[in-house]
Amino acid sequence: MAWPAYSPDLNPIENLWDALGRAESSRFPPPATLIELETALQEEWRLLNSAVVDHLIESMSRRCKLCRQMRGDHVPY
Secondary structure, X not given: OOOOOOOHHHOHHHHHHHHHHHHHHOXXXXXXXXXXXXHHHHXXXXXXXXXXXXXXXXXXXXXXXXXXXXXXXXXXX
């Protein structure tokens, strides 16, 4: 598929970073230092629901299809 190699639409790690960032930003009080931020991100990573990762993997085919439709490419699925 001819598509930019770093397209966020086709890069599930971008969605994972977003989920991690949202989880971290909902913490109260927010991290005040770089060390606190690192600790918070590590804690949120451990707490990240595996269903989020499973969904990203399972949705890859659908996201590829949608990207191709948006570009007007023929989608043979």
